[in-house]
Amino acid sequence: MDHSTHHSGTAHGHGATWTTAMxxxxxxxxGCAIGEILGMVIGTALMWGNAPTMVLAIALAFVFGYSxxxxxxxxxxxSMKAAVRVALAADTVSIAVMELIDNGIIALxxxxxxxxxxxxLFWYALLGGFAVAFVITTPVNKWMIGRGKGHxxxxxxx
Numbered sequence: 001m002d003h004s005t006h007h008s009g010t011a012h013g014h015g016a017t018w019t020t021a022m023x024x025x026x027x028x029x030x031g032c033a034i035g036e037i038l039g040m041v042i043g044t045a046l047m048w049g050n051a052p053t054m055v056l057a058i059a060l061a062f063v064f065g066y067s068x069x070x071x072x073x074x075x076x077x078x079s080m081k082a083a084v085r086v087a088l089a090a091d092t093v094s095i096a097v098m099e100l101i102d103n104g105i106i107a108l109x110x111x112x113x114x115x116x117x118x119x120x121l122f123w124y125a126l127l128g129g130f131a132v133a134f135v136i137t138t139p140v141n142k143w144m145i146g147r148g149k150g151h152x153x154x155x156x157x158x
Contacts, residue, residue: 016142016143016145016146016147016152017142018138018142020142020145020151021138021139021141021142021145022138024094024141024145024150024151025094025098025134025137025138025141026134027068027069027151028065028091028094028095028098028137028141029098029130029133029134029137030068031061031064031065031066031067031068031091031095032061032064032065032095032098032099032102032130032133033061033130034060034064035057035059035060035061035062035063035064035065036057036058036060036061036099036102036126037057037126038057038060038064039053039054039056039057039058039059039060039061040053040057040117040122040126041117042056042060043056043057044116044117050113050114054103057103058099058103061095061098061099062095062099065091065094065095065098066084066087066088066091066095067087069086069087069090069091069154070083070084070086070087072154073086073087073154086153086154089149089150089153090150090151090153090154091150091151093140093144093149093150094137094140094141094144094150094151097133097136097137097140098133098134098137099133101129101132101133101136101137102126102129102130102132102133103129104129105125105128105129105132105133106125106126106129109121109124109125109128112125112126
């Protein structure tokens with residue numbers, strides 16, 4: 001194998017730069033945030049308790065997180081079945097880490113679980129959780145991309 005064409009000049013040949021990792025994390029965060037906020041709004045509107053609302057928010061975070069990658073890969077000409085596999089490989093760990101950190105912070109902030117959508121505490125806890133999740137998930141994505149996993153799987157379709 002000709003290593004000059006195989007490696008792109010970055011760590012492990014997979015574009016594992018901090019910029020690439022931050023872009024991958026921001027991509028993931030956008031889908032997670034849309035899904036999570038939508039889940040919180042739906043759960044609150046239906047007057048559900050904290051647990052079912054959080055389950056819905058996490059489920060929608062995964063759905064929206066995967067869908068951003070899924071649609072981009074399908075647009076690149078990949079079959080839906082293959083695109084689903086790519087999205088699962090690219091986003092599962094990133095979304096899981098992000099949701100674990102974000103929801104953990106919301107659960108740990110006193111009063112945040114009982115705050116309403118109209119309360120500043122709800123939004124501060126949620127946005128603070130997203131910020132901390134971004135900071136923690138970025139190195140995870142960098143590590144994965146450097147090993148040809150995570151968002152490195154998607155790069156072939158861009």
